[in-house]
Amino acid sequence: MGSSHPDGFVVAVLGATGLVGRTMITVLEERSFPVRKLVALAASSGDRTIRFKGQEVPVEQVRPESFAGVDIALFSAGGSTSLMYAPEAAARGCAVIDNSSAWRMDPAVPLVVSQVNPSALLDHDGIIANPNCSTMQLVPLLKALEDAAGLRRVVVATYQSVSGAGGKAVQDLQQQRETLVRGGQPISTQFPHAVVSSPIPAIDVFLSDGSTKEESKVVHESRKILGMPSLKIAATAVRVPVERSHSEAVHVELSQPLTPQEARKAFAAMPGVTVLDDPAGHLYPLAASSVGSDEIFVGRVRSDQSVEHGIAFWVVSDNVRKGAATNAVQIAELLVEMDLVHGARHVV
């Protein structure tokens, strides 16, 4: 029905004033997504505006009726808001792309990384889930390795920036830095401990098996996206005192032999992946260098000699962009390309 939207789409962003929501709006503009009208929504309006294509767009308080006439809605407003409004929007014919964890593991909801499993969108019934940021940057590389040599087991340790916890967490880290520079004792308003002086091995809540929900997301979301329900994968998820972009140390056991050079080639062939791997020139992916990019950067590709067919690598991506906002917009682009925007009900 792309052809039935010659003037573009009515696009809503829920959570328009948050870190991810603002970035969604920026990315829509940067990528020239065909927006006929932007509807900026938030849990509370607060008399704010956001800027889109040189215009000030008022931020409206979200209501079920906000989605009448909306073709595509990008949600980044937390799980409970999403649980409440995504069905309301979908019932009105709007395609919801949701960045919360609320719908990701629902068997009826596609969970999509744009370059890995776009065909999952074919089954969408109005709600599509955007994966967790730490999963997002990992799965394209796992897909490349699965196709090249078969995945046997994956162990991941994450180095996640504070922006994964939102804009307030970024300010909190900045405050902690200032306190340290002044010679004071840093405290955190956003984390259980002061992350400025300790990596914190606890992201999201703890589950009964001793893992955290963040670690569990990496396991279960990766399995769902890759369509490998029994993939052997384990994670330790850690917050580090860095503002933006997540890094991950990954050790993979493959079914068949694969040299580091072959692995680099497989990675480079994956859309949206850039290989940065020249140790002699101090070149490897770095959080700060990846900020603002939509690419997934991989380097330190080497054999893991501790296991047969072992490969290790280091992957970095901007968690707010590819890890959240950009992939949501890329899903919207796929919906348009694949003619899967059903169109708001009242115009059908």
Place this chain on the structure above:
Amino acid sequence: MGSSHPDGFVVAVLGATGLVGRTMITVLEERSFPVRKLVALAASSGDRTIRFKGQEVPVEQVRPESFAGVDIALFSAGGSTSLMYAPEAAARGCAVIDNSSAWRMDPAVPLVVSQVNPSALLDHDGIIANPNCSTMQLVPLLKALEDAAGLRRVVVATYQSVSGAGGKAVQDLQQQRETLVRGGQPISTQFPHAVVSSPIPAIDVFLSDGSTKEESKVVHESRKILGMPSLKIAATAVRVPVERSHSEAVHVELSQPLTPQEARKAFAAMPGVTVLDDPAGHLYPLAASSVGSDEIFVGRVRSDQSVEHGIAFWVVSDNVRKGAATNAVQIAELLVEMDLVHGARHVV
């Protein structure tokens, strides 16, 4: 010959003005090591003094003759200085405990973690090596697991503080923080990149197989200390913007079943290890909380479901103390207890 030193020992510290050297002197005093006379040495004297037991001790420029009459020397002055002076000291009957990497893999040199392989000291011939900091805090836990259920494979990702690179690196991070707080672009004088905004997956030089020397140290030193020359172990070593204490995410495959509760019990039974593991109370090891302690802290102990008999954990220790200075002093204590201080040649 403990009894032949009723008044204590002449102890030299080479690198007495560096971060580890100063801490060695502090730890000697804290632990009431029987020091009859302290000889403070440095590559250059520079008219400095260090404080020991309320006295100002002049720092002398090191010469081969500096070790005449010295019973025990603690070295923390870099590999090339160690290669030059350790044989000179040993030839004079001095027991050298060296914190550089120069001697660690020499088959004739014991590499000792005090609570893991003290008996290796029996074979010492004047030079004893102190392990690398990232290896030091890991090996006691691996030893506990090996004894409890057999090690099959170990994967480690490190979160290493900048103090592992010395006192100047600590100042460098502080400078980078100040620059960020002022709104500037941080640069580093000590690392290839600004660590304040990026975890850096490169510690020490790169080897031809794509690993770093730091990663290689974890592999080869662990094998030597545990006496398991074919132990399957892989590491990714990463510098993070934290001043002090190293953290590590460890995933271990065991030969036999071991519950997390049994693993905690095995860890707690290892001297110098403290289990901190109450997720509900936000209790797990943290870099900042471990600073100044000689303990190795372990927590986040849980099953790794991705492999048969898998256990994962998080280990933190003060890299300057147990990771360097304290273990060196503990080796000196063992030499005394085990009557292995041969005594300076000129008094024999």
